[in-house]
Amino acid sequence: MSETIAALITPGGRSAIATIVVAGPKAGSAVDRHFFPLGKKQASTCQIGDILVGHWRDSAEDAGEELVVSRTAADRIEVHCHGGIAAFRRILNHLVAAGCREIAWSDYAHQSESSPIAAAARIALADARTSRTAGYLLDQYNGALEAELTAILGLLDAQQTSDAQLRLQSLLATANFGMHLTKPWKVVIAGRPNVGKSSLINALVGYERAIVFDQPGTTRDAVTAAAAFDGWPVELADTAGLRESDDAIEREGVARARKLQSAADLILLALDQSAPWTDEDQQLLAAYPNAIVIHNKSDLPADESSQRPAGLKVSAQRGDGIEQLNTMIGHTLVPTPPLHGTPLLFTGEQVAAVQQAAAQRPDAAIQTLRTLLA
Template identity: 80%
Template sequence: MSETIAALVTPSGRSAIATVVVEGPAADQAVDRHFFPLGKKQAGASQVGDILVGHWRDGEQDAGEELVVSRTAADRIEVHCHGGVAASRRIMDHLVAAGCREVDWTEYAHRSEHAPVIADARVALAAAKTARTAGYLLDQYNGALPTELAAIVQLLQTDHANEAPLRLQSLLASANFGIHLTQPWKVVIAGRPNVGKSSLINALVGYERAIVFDQPGTTRDAVTATAAFDGWPVELADTAGLRDSDDAIEREGVARARKLQSAADLILLAIDQSAPWTDEDQQLHDAYPNAIVIHNKADLRADNTSQRPPGLKVSAQRGDGLEQLITMIGHALVQTPPMPGTPLLFTTQQVAAIQTALQQIKAKEEASALATLKALTS
């Protein structure tokens, strides 16, 4: 490496400690300019594995911040400081002024890992919202996907090349699940006005995210909230009640609601079980045949004057049926979770590369397919 770089390798978010990596031929000089150790040994004189405590100062008159410096390679020093944004930003500014080039932590991950898919997994791990999704991504970081890709490359170079497309198609089949390891599943609550959609989303997330009012048409724009059901990250959306209206703003709210619903991974169809079943309810039920039907307001007397479809009785007010609903949502989103250690595609770029490799194999362009796959692993 001819240049010296500085990278804040702690991903964005709250943390007690932040880590700045300084790497390159001038790393020692850049750190020694501002690091004043409590002992006699300067950072530039340290050996791999040494841990030094001292202050980061902007000159002798600056009291500075107490922090820890450690050498992790001959040309690499780590600075461990307070996790606040201001502390790490001050250190980065000093290092840039000392001649280092600032590098984003995602770029540093790709520079420091031996394979692009390993670097992708390292970056994705920082975006994982739950321990369950992080576990699958950790499997990829530890070699599940790179090992599978290497096996497919080997197949293409032997008499078993005809097996490669099947292995690639198997990876593509997992892509929807893999992408959602960092991007939450989208769950939209649909229904007519005043059936309790806002109360339902508040009950599911455990706090008052949506405004609850007893007048139809209160929700005009989508209200979203994040949650985790059965370990799967979910973005819940409370949308405008679906009905015809002369109000231009409400019509726009309904249009946005329908757009969200068309892109949803799962629809929760909320129905007021205390009110008669209407033609509008039936139209919604017919429009979303795969929705989870929720008969809300189970704390009120049920209307038995009309036949209604089966569904889960829930009271957003009392909490009846909520635990069962959460279980149903988790199962509907991921019916059969992959086994631990399963190779998974988890970025759109990986999916595009595998699709390209498949097309190249079908076109008898094996050399191009090999190059496409090797670009992911080396």
Template identity: 30%
Template sequence: MRDYLCEDTIAAIGTPIGRGAIGIVRISGKDSLRILQEMFRTKSGERKEHFDSRKMYYGVVVDSSGEPIDEVLTVYMRAPKTFTGEDIVEIHSHGGIVVVRKILREVLRRGARLAEPGEFTMRAFIHGKIDLVQAEAINELINATSEVSAKVALKHLEGELSKKIKLLRDKLLEAKAYIEAAVDFPEEEVEIIESGEVKRRIQEVLNGIEKLLSTYRDGRIIKEGIKVAIVGRPNVGKSSLLNAILQEERAIVTEVPGTTRDIIEETVTLEGVPIRLIDTAGIRESSDVVERIGIERSLRSIERADVILFVIDGSCGFTEEDLKVSEMLRGKENVILVLNKKDLGLKVKCGEVSDWRCVEISAKSGEGIKELATEIVNMVLLDPETVLKGDDVLITSERHRELLEKARDSLIKVVNSIEAGFESPEFLSMDIDAALNALGEIVGQVTTEDMLDIIFSRFCIGK
């Protein structure tokens, strides 16, 4: 059960578990300084009662019997000018699981409790140090898989998205005030419908919401990566292509058809975008039970993929088996035809075989791999040049998308009511309030404990 009143003092290991040069134990709450005073000793073995805020001290930490645990550097940060808004202590010891865990156990023995996932960040939110978008951005930054996704998360953390949401809410509040003026001051003859002022203001907010929503597809791709399925008949070089893109021998490559019997999934960054590559079993009719299972999984991967790389052996042209795979992919617009084995000479050329996008490559020599990567990114991103710079604010969260759509739908009702001549200010205000609440939920101005539990449970412990 989370402590939403922040009455407990919490502690956790703030560095990855395992061997390392430094390990950090973080403490936050009203007992942080007391715990440090009880555990810390100067190099000469004396207790220290006074700690200046934000000053690093060198000494040792001891257990309850006074035995040294490790030499440390420690810092005390006085509230409220801290990350969580509470007193914070950090103990920097030598890395290594034994030492760091022993220090944490001693901190817990002296009255702190183990922090839950994301609880430090949650306390920063509760104490008004960051809003909910910024809190989520911290987790996105930690889990960023590419330079572009890190840039997008950093923009959220710096408050760029929050500013846009606040601007939309402010405009809605102005529109609502205009409606309420018609109710409160009828003698002034404020005409809601005829003046069109409310409709104009609402439409302006709707345009802003639509603009943000239009970034979600690119934002999701930047955050989660592009799912790319490599498909084709056996022995056309699918596994060689996977290895060429990864620049390592990940998949077994032989002359024997059907070597790959299960899907192999790897992640790589191409053109600054995370790509989830799926090397599938060669698609053909087979009597082998294991191979058939692999082929069935290949077919499922095709349906889930953002991009399908249809690989053929360009040195021998289309075969009957290639044509069967082609029929399976008919009507799909997310296919890139890959003519492999260019080093052996191609019997077919791009532009001669289909209306799909097409790239000529040699998985063996690496020729054409960069062009293929560019083609993959350009197929999926709506505005590759702008997105890859990482300068724009993008919607990356499904939660944000749903709430923006909820706000949009409420405002569309307002516009429709005005256009239909439905002049009840009370009902118009209700729909505007629904939009305000939806936008408020994005930044955390409107929250529930259940919603906070869901969001912060995705964090690691210690953050």
């Protein structure tokens, strides 16, 4: 690295500690300009692994901020300061004035990692919402995808095109799961007005996210909440009740609901088990054949219509069946989770490159995959 860079590698905002990396040939001298250690050893002369406590000052007369500095490589020093924006911004400004170039942490990841895939996995890990999805991304960071792509390149080089094509297709089959490791699955609650959709979303997320009111048609726009089911991150949406209406606002709400439902990974079809079965219920059942059917309000006397389909009985008010519904959602989204260590495509760039390679002649495919790995 010919230049010296400075990068904030912890999330910005209010936090206890922020970490700034200073890397390059002038890292030590740049830090020395404003870091005054409590001992005799300065940042530029400390050894790898040394931890120094001192103050970051504008000048020797300034009281400054107490912080910790550590050398983590021959050309890299970490500054650990207060996590407030003003604190780390002041230090970064001083480092830029000392000759460093400030870069985004994602750019630093690409500079410091051994391969583009490791860098992409490191960046994706910051967006993982659950420990379960983070585990799969950690597998990719540790080389699962890179090893598979390297093996496919070996097959192409050896002119074993059929075997290479099979493995490319197997990789592409992981794309939907892999992309959801950083982007939550979208689960939408559908149903007629006043079947308890708002109460249901509140019960599923464990707090009052949606407004509950006994007037049909109250929900006019989608209400979303972040949740996790069986370790899979989900964006749960409560939408307008599906019915015909003369109210222009309600019609717009229904139109938005249908748009959300068409893009959903899973539909929860909520039905009122205490109300008579209707033609509208039957039409919704036909419109969403792959939905999880939920008979809500199981705490009320049940309508025993013979037309009522099988489904999970729940009470959003009392909590009956909610735990079972949580499990069912997770298992429906991911029926068979991949084994840990499985290579996965987890970015749009990777999916596009592997799709391109699968459609190319062997010599062009080799070049495409090498570019992805370079």
